[in-house]
Amino acid sequence: MLKRTKSHRPGPSMFRTRAAVIAVGLGASAALGAGVSVAAGDAKSGGALPGVAVNSVQAQAAAQAKAAEKAQKAQQERAKKAADAKKAAAAQAAAWVDPVNNYTLSASFGLGGSMWSHKHSGQDFAVPVGTAVESVHGGTVVKAGPNGAGDGPAYGNAVVIKHSNGTYSQYAHLSQIDVRVGQNVGTGQRIALSGNTGNSSGPHLHFEIRTTPNYGSAVDPVRFLSSVGVKV
Template sequence: MAFGSRAAGSGSGKHRGSSRLSRRTAGYAGIAALATTGVVGSLAGPAFAADHSPSIEDTGTLNTIVVADELAGDVEAQAQSQQRAAEAAAAKAQAEADARQRAAEAKAQAEAQAKAEREAAERAAREEERKRLNTFVSPLDDTYVSTQYHAGGGMWSSGSHTGIDFHAASGTEVHAVGLGTVVEAGYGGAYGNNVVIKHADGTYTQYGHMSSLSVSVGQQVTPGQKIGLSGSTGNSSGPHLHFEARTGADYGTDINPITYLRSHGVTV
């Protein structure tokens, strides 16, 4: 019995109250359990705070959370920065594209305007040329009529003058009065060296007694173009230009040269 009592006493001593470390461990376990229900904050918070010193594991977990939060913030900031950079790059690309479009439009507009101006200038030049070609001029510059149309006298085989005579010193330039084609160029008997031109309206003009000729048959001439020099060849009493206007190529179809020239805007 005594042995049993010692054994019991011995056993009771062996199983006496848990140590401080054991109690703290148990307390932590209980607190952890309570934490899951949210009770630890209201019930055990003061006591736990008074008795708990953070372990290495506790501070490590806290640091991990803080670092994770910081990394998350860095990632978000980096994403925002990349987004801003992408938006800026897109805006720059759009601005460059808009600038290129405006430049292309401005260039196209300038080219269209230049083309329109060229075409207008060309039309004006063609119109000016058309007017020039349809304009008649005097066969001589700074001159006057010395013998009138149908003047009588024995110098003319028909008994009267079939044209008019312009006063001119020998060697004065003689001009075609209008656009036409040379149908005769050479010696013409009583007319001496002469030129006959057919004009677009079907009329003819003749230039006689010239000292030299500058055109040939078939050649097209323009108003004011030089066709020769005045002289006194053929049936002539001195240097002058004999000028005729005709409705046909043959002798005898003459019309009043002054009326003819005036009808084409030439004052003589």
């Protein structure tokens, strides 16, 4: 009679035990993997607050940096404009200009003749009546009015301006005076309109450079203007 041999196949209880162990292991791995994933996500977020997307924070930072750069450029442009304006004002204050534009030179300084009791004391600029007369340099009006502003009727309406270098400029035969005594004027500022008042043979501006505000102290105005960079 043949003997039956016992089977060495594991029984149902052993299969269940192994399955339980494997399930526990997989669960632990899943839990560990999730933890690693969360930790990695926190590292990428750079410590961002919960609910705030990383891209949103980066976009805000970029926008703020761009706004700051724009504000800095605007400030630099304002500073440059202010510096340019200051430089232009300083250049204007230092400059000298012609007393009128689009002129023809007529009687010159030192010319003799019956028109003057002494030699001619200035330079005449032939221009039509009503031509704008400008201050050749910044200064203060010390004389303005008829009768040569006190220098005599031969000058007609006249203006005298004192300049910072101690010289005086005089403008005569004017048809209109636009400034008053004590007024500060800038280089190239309109001070009057040319005319034909006083002892004048035709419309023109009589212009002098003086060492004092009064008649009798005139120097050659063309030579003086040339010394300060104005070619007449």
